[in-house]
Amino acid sequence: MNKVTPLLAAFLAAGAFATASDCVAAKKTKPLPVYKTSFDCASPRSTVENLICHDGQLAQMDLELNRLYLLALTDDHSVPKPAKVEIDQQFWIDARNQCGGGPQARGCVIGSYAERADQLRQGSAIARTKDPSRLSEGPVAFRCAGMSTPVSATYFTVQPGVVFLKWAKSSATLMQVPSDSGHLYTGKDYRGSYRFWQDGNDATLQVPASGQMVCTAEPVS
Numbered sequence: 001m002n003k004v005t006p007l008l009a010a011f012l013a014a015g016a017f018a019t020a021s022d023c024v025a026a027k028k029t030k031p032l033p034v035y036k037t038s039f040d041c042a043s044p045r046s047t048v049e050n051l052i053c054h055d056g057q058l059a060q061m062d063l064e065l066n067r068l069y070l071l072a073l074t075d076d077h078s079v080p081k082p083a084k085v086e087i088d089q090q091f092w093i094d095a096r097n098q099c100g101g102g103p104q105a106r107g108c109v110i111g112s113y114a115e116r117a118d119q120l121r122q123g124s125a126i127a128r129t130k131d132p133s134r135l136s137e138g139p140v141a142f143r144c145a146g147m148s149t150p151v152s153a154t155y156f157t158v159q160p161g162v163v164f165l166k167w168a169k170s171s172a173t174l175m176q177v178p179s180d181s182g183h184l185y186t187g188k189d190y191r192g193s194y195r196f197w198q199d200g201n202d203a204t205l206q207v208p209a210s211g212q213m214v215c216t217a218e219p220v221s
Contacts, residue, residue, distance in 0.1 A: 035059035038066035047101035048109055055106070060158040061113040064135040068120040071127040078124040085123070092116050111173040114164035118154035139166075144205050144215035151205060151215065153196070161185070163196060165205075172207070 032054040034041050039062075041053035052058040069089055073082045080088065092112070099108035117136050120127050138154035149168050156162040161176035163185045172194045174185035182199030192208025203215040 037062045046097040048097045048099050048105065051101065051105060051109065057158050057160065058106070058109055058113075060135055061110070061117075061156055061162070064156065064158070065113050065117055065120075067131075067134070068117055068124075068127045068136065071129070072120050072124040075124040075126040078126070080123065085120075088119075107173075110162060110175075111164075114154065114156060114162050114173045115171065117156065118152070118164045118166065121154055122152075140220075141218040142203055142205070142215040143218060144203075144213040146210070146213050150218065153198075165194070165196060170207075 033056075034053055035056055037049075037052055037059050039045070039049060041049075044050040044053055052062050069085070072078050072085045075082065078085060096109060096112040096116075099105045099112060118139060121136060122139055135157050136155060137157060139152040140154075141150040141152055144151055147167060151165055151167040154164045154166075156164075161183065163174050163176070165172050165174065172187055172189065174187035174194055174196055176183060176185050178184070179197065182197055185194075185196045185198075187194045193206075194208070195204075195206040195212075197204045201217040203217070204212050205215050206212045
């Protein structure tokens with residue numbers, strides 16, 4: 001019967017360690033996927049652009065936002081006018097890029113896209129056209145018991161979904177989470193936690209320092 005000598009055992013252990021190390025190294029050096037965006041991912045101009053290039057959800061939001069922007073530029077009746085839309089877009093890009101690359105960057109970028117999509121869709125009827133390829137909807141106005149003003153909801157139908165809610169002088173960006181029925185979105189900021197559940201024209205909304213409110217979508221004119 002062959003015996004494993006101490007020297008052979010050392011060689012075997014070293015080989016096993018090297019193999020494991022090689023696997024770890026291979027995993028570490030595996031390139032991140034690159035997604036299609038409205039800008040050139042071969043030469044991203046900021047940390048935020050680099051983040052978007054390697055994140056499927058953010059890349060989808062970027063392409064949809066660019067689609068809305070180009071449509072708004074063709075709308076002579078947009079509010080503001082196309083020339084101002086173009087100026088605002090550059091200011092928006094500069095502000096989006098301020099999200100940086102820290103642990104909060106991704107949430108910051110999602111919020112930035114959600115708010116800008118709401119502005120473009122709110123201001124341009126052409127941007128709200130029912131393009132089959134669209135990845136955004138709204139804004140939809142909800143009347144909620146206990147609120148004197150409507151709650152506006154603009155959606156990104158990406159994976160996972162995103163909703164931008166705006167009421168009075170407040171707003172919140174929420175992410176879709178699994179739900180047994182309807183569509184459920186949750187989120188949190190410095191004020192506290194939010195919960196928005198919708199099933200057709202019926203919805204419930206919970207904001208910080210408030211109980212759950214029953215909401216109904218207003219008819220679209």
